[in-house]
Amino acid sequence: MRDAPAPRARPTMEDVAARAGVSRALVSIVFRNQPGASEATRQRVRDVASKLGYAPDQRARLLGRKRTGQLGVAFGLQHGFHGELVEAMYAPAEHTGYELVLTGFAPSRSEGRAIDDLLAYRCEAVIVVGPTMRTRDLVALSKQLPTVVLARRVPGGAVDVVRTDDIDGARQATQHLIAQGHQRILHIDGGRAPGAAERRRGYRQSLVAAGLDPMPFIGGGLTEMDGARAGNTVAAMLRRRRGKPSAVFAFNDQCALGLLQAVGAAGFTVPDDLAVVGYDDSRVARLPWVELTTIGQDVRELAKKAVDQASARIHHPADRLETIVSPELVVRSTSRATKSPRR
Amino acid sequence: MRDAPAPRARPTMEDVAARAGVSRALVSIVFRNQPGASEATRQRVRDVASKLGYAPDQRARLLGRKRTGQLGVAFGLQHGFHGELVEAMYAPAEHTGYELVLTGFAPSRSEGRAIDDLLAYRCEAVIVVGPTMRTRDLVALSKQLPTVVLARRVPGGAVDVVRTDDIDGARQATQHLIAQGHQRILHIDGGRAPGAAERRRGYRQSLVAAGLDPMPFIGGGLTEMDGARAGNTVAAMLRRRRGKPSAVFAFNDQCALGLLQAVGAAGFTVPDDLAVVGYDDSRVARLPWVELTTIGQDVRELAKKAVDQASARIHHPADRLETIVSPELVVRSTSRATKSPRR
DNA sequence: GCCTCCTACTAGAGCGCTCTAGTATGTTAC
DNA sequence: GTAACATACTAGAGCGCTCTAGTAGGAGGC
Numbered sequence: 018m019r020d021a022p023a024p025r026a027r028p029t030m031e032d033v034a035a036r037a038g039v040s041r042a043l044v045s046i047v048f049r050n051q052p053g054a055s056e057a058t059r060q061r062v063r064d065v066a067s068k069l070g071y072a073p074d075q076r077a078r079l080l081g082r083k084r085t086g087q088l089g090v091a092f093g094l095q096h097g098f099h100g101e102l103v104e105a106m107y108a109p110a111e112h113t114g115y116e117l118v119l120t121g122f123a124p125s126r127s128e129g130r131a132i133d134d135l136l137a138y139r140c141e142a143v144i145v146v147g148p149t150m151r152t153r154d155l156v157a158l159s160k161q162l163p164t165v166v167l168a169r170r171v172p173g174g175a176v177d178v179v180r181t182d183d184i185d186g187a188r189q190a191t192q193h194l195i196a197q198g199h200q201r202i203l204h205i206d207g208g209r210a211p212g213a214a215e216r217r218r219g220y221r222q223s224l225v226a227a228g229l230d231p232m233p234f235i236g237g238g239l240t241e242m243d244g245a246r247a248g249n250t251v252a253a254m255l256r257r258r259r260g261k262p263s264a265v266f267a268f269n270d271q272c273a274l275g276l277l278q279a280v281g282a283a284g285f286t287v288p289d290d291l292a293v294v295g296y297d298d299s300r301v302a303r304l305p306w307v308e309l310t311t312i313g314q315d316v317r318e319l320a321k322k323a324v325d326q327a328s329a330r331i332h333h334p335a336d337r338l339e340t341i342v343s344p345e346l347v348v349r350s351t352s353r354a355t356k357s358p359r360r
Numbered sequence: 361m362r363d364a365p366a367p368r369a370r371p372t373m374e375d376v377a378a379r380a381g382v383s384r385a386l387v388s389i390v391f392r393n394q395p396g397a398s399e400a401t402r403q404r405v406r407d408v409a410s411k412l413g414y415a416p417d418q419r420a421r422l423l424g425r426k427r428t429g430q431l432g433v434a435f436g437l438q439h440g441f442h443g444e445l446v447e448a449m450y451a452p453a454e455h456t457g458y459e460l461v462l463t464g465f466a467p468s469r470s471e472g473r474a475i476d477d478l479l480a481y482r483c484e485a486v487i488v489v490g491p492t493m494r495t496r497d498l499v500a501l502s503k504q505l506p507t508v509v510l511a512r513r514v515p516g517g518a519v520d521v522v523r524t525d526d527i528d529g530a531r532q533a534t535q536h537l538i539a540q541g542h543q544r545i546l547h548i549d550g551g552r553a554p555g556a557a558e559r560r561r562g563y564r565q566s567l568v569a570a571g572l573d574p575m576p577f578i579g580g581g582l583t584e585m586d587g588a589r590a591g592n593t594v595a596a597m598l599r600r601r602r603g604k605p606s607a608v609f610a611f612n613d614q615c616a617l618g619l620l621q622a623v624g625a626a627g628f629t630v631p632d633d634l635a636v637v638g639y640d641d642s643r644v645a646r647l648p649w650v651e652l653t654t655i656g657q658d659v660r661e662l663a664k665k666a667v668d669q670a671s672a673r674i675h676h677p678a679d680r681l682e683t684i685v686s687p688e689l690v691v692r693s694t695s696r697a698t699k700s701p702r703r
Numbered sequence: 704g705c706c707t708c709c710t711a712c713t714a715g716a717g718c719g720c721t722c723t724a725g726t727a728t729g730t731t732a733c
Numbered sequence: 734g735t736a737a738c739a740t741a742c743t744a745g746a747g748c749g750c751t752c753t754a755g756t757a758g759g760a761g762g763c
Contacts, residue, residue: 042743074480075720076719078720080720104468105468125451136415391750418750420750424752
């Protein structure tokens with residue numbers, strides 16, 4: 018890049034002004050849709066601009082302005098769910114008058130570096146999607162500029178957070194199974210993953226509230242492999258005479274999928290031998306041969322709240338808020354009662 | 361956003377210069393790692409800067425510079441594969457001295473809008489990942505500024521392209537099946553999807569070269585559902601006495617997965633009754649209960665070539681190149697010979 | 704001594720916009 | 734006629750950097 022030539026020169030506002038026979042300021046007025054230009058002039062300026070292939074230079078634009086009107090978003094390039102959230106942010110951002118600046122993180126590119134980019138662009142606020150960085154770093158960031166953490170819990174109340182109510186989601190899943198007549202319900206947990214602690218709690222609360230005994234957690238995880246491993250454990254339990262489980266609430270859909278696989282391979286039938294509920298309502302959960310009952314997160318709502326909250330924080334830096342969005346149970350065939358009610 | 365307050369004032373180069381007792385220009389030199397400052401001064405400036413929480417303003421930086429050094433990347437927020445490619449671009453971009461500016465497209469946000477953002481940021485070149493927009497629009501874009509289309513074929517040679525050699529991939533898949541002794545090999549095709557025509561061609565060429573008869577294409581598609589539908593057709597063929605296929609090459613892994621499901625549900629065994637090869641080497645293909653033989657695209661290489669080519673195009677705008685990266689066969693158990701060789 | 708050369712630094716003009724504070728040219732009121 | 738007030742437009746000072754063209758001052762050569 019050392020000896021690179023200057024890039025193809027693109028027309029500036031000056032060029033447009035000259036060709037249209039007006040001042041630079043007037044062109045600026047036209048492009049900002051501000052009052053102060055006649056309709057005829059506006060049209061002329063627009064025509065000239067499009068003839069020249071002119072588009073305002075965003076960098077200069079932002080520099081001159083008091084505010085940048087930019088909202089930075091850092092998200093995981095590998096997480097399909099993050100992509101969905103980002104997509105859903107565009108509409109509310111536009112509506113609120115902000116522009117989104119994206120930066121991705123991944124195993125090969127740390128969250129810190131991604132966020133540095135956003136700082137350099139002078140975003141007015143940042144939305145960090147599902148970060149794994151330490152709470153203290155997030156707190157430090159939030160002292161530098163308004164920060165909203167999306168889809169992750171941050172204890173301490175020092176940072177703005179928008180997330181799904183995982184306790185409620187786990188509760189819905191468990192209560193659904195209870196309502197189906199299940200009494201011995203297992204939870205394949207997510208270990209130290211974000212949300213795992215809440216899901217454990219929601220599961221346990223529901224059982225206790227229904228007068229049932231929580232069963233010990235089975236170590237699970239986030240992936241199909243983790244689920245399959247747990248599934249083997251569950252299959253072993255199913256072979257016992259007494260005390261065998263009749264339903265499982267898995268940490269997420271991928272985990273549930275692995276579990277379904279292992280349990281099926283061991284010769285058991287879902288939902289007759291074992292009902293299964295996942296979490297996330299991912300695409301695979303909807304496949305006709307999977308039809309996994311699951312808990313759906315409200316992507317649209319999460320994205321909108323995150324943008325709104327970032328905007329609110331720009332106006333009132335002192336506040337701090339934790340917004341919790343309710344998830345929704347999606348009943349499919351892995352948990353539907355098929356035969357007689359159980360006892 | 362109308363009556364928003366000015367954002368928290370952040371320190372400027374001026375502030376750092378004043379506090380360090382040097383000129384603005386010197387601070388600039390330090391932050392650009394240019395020669396012209398003593399080591400002691402560098403250290404002092406750096407210290408002061410970090411004490412003030414100063415980071416150079418990217419907008420101003422780019423404005424002042426002749427070149428922006430920015431590479432725009434437009435990608436699909438919903439495509440996991442796009443995310444992987446973007447991730448793999450960061451390293452080569454840094455190495456070449458460019459910075460990546462990301463913008464996403466999705467059903468709710470058109471590719472055109474995404475690209476407009478990149479134009480506004482005065483990127484020196486853009487890399488468009490797997491666009492579905494019309495060829496003529498891509499050609500028009502490439503006239504405005506250096507453009508590289510990644511992971512899609514663009515006929516006419518008017519646009520720079522970096523893509524996987526799908527003909528070769530299909531050939532590898534088919535030849536592998538032939539080498540395993542299969543003689544009646546089906547192709548579940550991808551219809552009008554990008555790459556589908558090439559994969560059909562590669563499949564047919566290999567069969568003809570081996571003196572075998574290509575079988576009629578089975579209408580497939582990109583999703584598990586499409587694969588399952590095709591799978592039912594294949595299962596019906598397997599029940600016949602004569603002329604039944606012994607292997608299938610599916611358009612992609614998702615399609616292959618649906619097919620495996622349908623064929624399995626119909627009571628057939630893989631790979632004994634039917635060998636299956638997919639395409640993409642996606643995460644699911646690696647699951648131990650799937651172990652799908654597939655064709656892997658070289659993400660790292662694709663990303664690197666895309667960045668290199670964008671950089672080359674900035675220097676030599678007149679050229680146009682089509683870079684084709686070879687895919688690689690990954691043999692797993694859905695195609696491994698298990699019993700006797702077939703005739 | 705003076706001249707040259709090097710290193711360490713500074714002055715100041717942009718970059719392409721935005722935005723405040725104007726100036727012209729009506730139009731209306733009285 | 735002129736004051737009052739629109740509306741349509743312009744001048745020009747920033748915004749926070751980069752970068753060219755300089756200056757100051759010390760080391761070294763002869």
